[in-house]
Amino acid sequence: MTGTATSVVSARDLGLTFETNDGPVNALTGVNLDVNKGDFVSFIGPSGCGKTTFLRVIADLEKPTSGAITVNGTTPENARKNRSYGYVFQAAALYPWRTIEKNIALPLEIMGYSAADQKARIERTLELVNLTGFGKKFPWQLSGGMQQRASIARALAFDADLLLMDEPFGALDEIVRDHLNEQLLKLWDRTNKTICFVTHSIPEAVYLSTKIVVMSPRPGRVTDIIESTLPRERPLGIRETPEFLAIAHRVREGLRAGHSYDE
Amino acid sequence: MEKPNLFKDSIMPVGVILLAVLIIWYVSAVFLNAPFERDTAARAGTEITFSEILPKTMFQQRPVLPAPHQVIAEIRNTTFLMPVTSKRSLVYHAWITLSATLLGFGIGTVLGILLAVGIVHNRAMDRSLMPWVIASQTIPILAIAPMIIVVLNAVGISGLLPKALISTYLSFFPIVVGMVKGLRAPEQIQLDLMHTYYASPAQTFWKLRWPSSMPYLFASLKVAIAISLVGAIVGELPTGAVSGLGARLLAGSYYGQTVQIWSALFMAAALAATLVIIVGLAHTAVLKRMGMKP
Numbered sequence: 001m002t003g004t005a006t007s008v009v010s011a012r013d014l015g016l017t018f019e020t021n022d023g024p025v026n027a028l029t030g031v032n033l034d035v036n037k038g039d040f041v042s043f044i045g046p047s048g049c050g051k052t053t054f055l056r057v058i059a060d061l062e063k064p065t066s067g068a069i070t071v072n073g074t075t076p077e078n079a080r081k082n083r084s085y086g087y088v089f090q091a092a093a094l095y096p097w098r099t100i101e102k103n104i105a106l107p108l109e110i111m112g113y114s115a116a117d118q119k120a121r122i123e124r125t126l127e128l129v130n131l132t133g134f135g136k137k138f139p140w141q142l143s144g145g146m147q148q149r150a151s152i153a154r155a156l157a158f159d160a161d162l163l164l165m166d167e168p169f170g171a172l173d174e175i176v177r178d179h180l181n182e183q184l185l186k187l188w189d190r191t192n193k194t195i196c197f198v199t200h201s202i203p204e205a206v207y208l209s210t211k212i213v214v215m216s217p218r219p220g221r222v223t224d225i226i227e228s229t230l231p232r233e234r235p236l237g238i239r240e241t242p243e244f245l246a247i248a249h250r251v252r253e254g255l256r257a258g259h260s261y262d263e
Numbered sequence: 264m265e266k267p268n269l270f271k272d273s274i275m276p277v278g279v280i281l282l283a284v285l286i287i288w289y290v291s292a293v294f295l296n297a298p299f300e301r302d303t304a305a306r307a308g309t310e311i312t313f314s315e316i317l318p319k320t321m322f323q324q325r326p327v328l329p330a331p332h333q334v335i336a337e338i339r340n341t342t343f344l345m346p347v348t349s350k351r352s353l354v355y356h357a358w359i360t361l362s363a364t365l366l367g368f369g370i371g372t373v374l375g376i377l378l379a380v381g382i383v384h385n386r387a388m389d390r391s392l393m394p395w396v397i398a399s400q401t402i403p404i405l406a407i408a409p410m411i412i413v414v415l416n417a418v419g420i421s422g423l424l425p426k427a428l429i430s431t432y433l434s435f436f437p438i439v440v441g442m443v444k445g446l447r448a449p450e451q452i453q454l455d456l457m458h459t460y461y462a463s464p465a466q467t468f469w470k471l472r473w474p475s476s477m478p479y480l481f482a483s484l485k486v487a488i489a490i491s492l493v494g495a496i497v498g499e500l501p502t503g504a505v506s507g508l509g510a511r512l513l514a515g516s517y518y519g520q521t522v523q524i525w526s527a528l529f530m531a532a533a534l535a536a537t538l539v540i541i542v543g544l545a546h547t548a549v550l551k552r553m554g555m556k557p
Contacts, residue, residue: 059459060458060459061455061458061459080458080459080461081461083460083461085459086459087455087456087459089452089455089456090452091452093450093452093453093456095453095470095471095474096553096554096555097474097477097553097554097555098554099554106460106470107460109466109470110457110460110461110462110466110470111460138554
């Protein structure tokens with residue numbers, strides 16, 4: 001499955017068990033996955049299937065307990081120390097005492113970019129997420145959707161080719177969500193980044209991805225990996241085409257197979 | 264929305280309470296001071312009626328409870344009508360106490376913040392230090408104040424610093440408690456963000472923990488400045504200090520100068536209110552600079 005493309009994330013028989021007071025919880029078992037450069041990979045599944053945990057393993061926010069994983073050809077820890085990914089959380093997590101541009105400058109300050117470079121990058125990323133002119137505002141002055149866009153800008157500001165997104169639009173209403181999905185695809189096209197995207201929405205996963213990873217809980221595992229046949233160029237209307245619906249159907253089947261709703 | 268109305272929203276409620284306090288005070292003064300007038304009349308073998316007692320209770324030399332206008336007159340005499348360098352000037356005594364208060368508050372704030380930083384960043388300090396910090400506050404300050412003065416005097420430190428250290432002893436506590444909470448205020452997601460940037464502990468501290476702790480710091484500072492003043496006054500009481508508000512209180516009680524005691528009390532209260540207001544203004548200014556939602 002690796003083919004000739006450069007592998008960005010490669011997991012082999014990856015497992016993670018949390019020790020809790022109620023005994024061990026298998027968050028991930030036997031995960032084999034390759035994410036290639038330029039891929040848009042969605043992780044979909046019900047809560048507890050380990051999709052967020054897997055993303056956090058890539059980001060070195062959790063340590064796997066078995067198996068192997070490489071990020072950019074090295075360990076997740078080294079990848080983190082090389083600042084090779086940007087992480088977008090479920091909530092915008094903007095620092096309320098910083099203006100939007102200061103929030104975007106936060107990683108740049110930490111990573112030691114020059115003041116002039118910071119300014120140029122802030123301007124460029126604000127433009128990328130359509131927030132030009134909002135740099136001087138404080139987070140509370142912006143809507144939820146705009147805050148989340150600012151947090152994406154923050155993750156894009158430094159030179160990381162990998163973007164990890166953990167249900168970034170989960171808390172937003174459907175209209176805003178559609179709009180942001182469209183913008184995210186354009187952004188992906190323009191920046192040529194590799195994106196790992198966690199979601200629990202089937203249409204969102206199918207609309208965005210080149211590869212859909214279907215996961216199921218107890219224990220958290222991968223049940224299906226679907227390579228999307230949709231073209232790179234995707235107007236919102238594509239969601240009505242038979243091809244789209246066929247992929248969505250396969251995702252739904254995958255979810256159903258891995259999860260008994262009678263429980 | 265209704266427009267804010269200065270008279271209705273602040274002057275009237277404050278005024279009503281003030282009026283009530285004054286009435287209760289005057290009535291209490293009459294009843295508490297009347298027995299002295301009756302005794303005096305009885306010793307002189309004369310009869311005295313209530314209407315004769317009433318005006319006398321307002322102008323006694325050493326009343327049990329001085330009437331408000333006596334206290335106000337005393338404060339006026341000892342502040343505006345006297346050079347501030349005079350040993351009888353209340354402004355002079357207030358300054359002596361204020362200087363110890365501010366020095367003690369400054370040391371207490373720095374000490375409190377340093378302890379909190381240690382407690383938040385070091386597991387061993389977290390486990391070992393907090394019980395001692397709490398235990399320190401269970402010792403009555405009146406018991407420990409003379410010890411501090413005596414011990415420091417024995418090693419040749421006297422004057423302002425020992426009093427300031429008693430202020431420190433009281434004021435570092437709310438700062439430690441508030442700042443430990445404040446420095447732990449950042450949400451996990453905000454800390455994770457710093458982790459993904461591979462930020463150093465110093466960067467995480469200055470760019471996340473420190474700004475997060477500001478509301479907690481100022482809440483603590485308001486408590487700390489008020490008890491710093493209490494500490495400085497208490498430091499003057501058992502030590503034979505000759506100047507400062509504490510010394511005025513003590514001298515007043517030795518000689519039964521209740522008017523002097525009450526005026527010193529009011530000066531202390533006014534000082535405390537002013538200090539708390541100044542900290543409050545600094546709080547507002549800092550939060551405004553940090554762009555907090557009004």
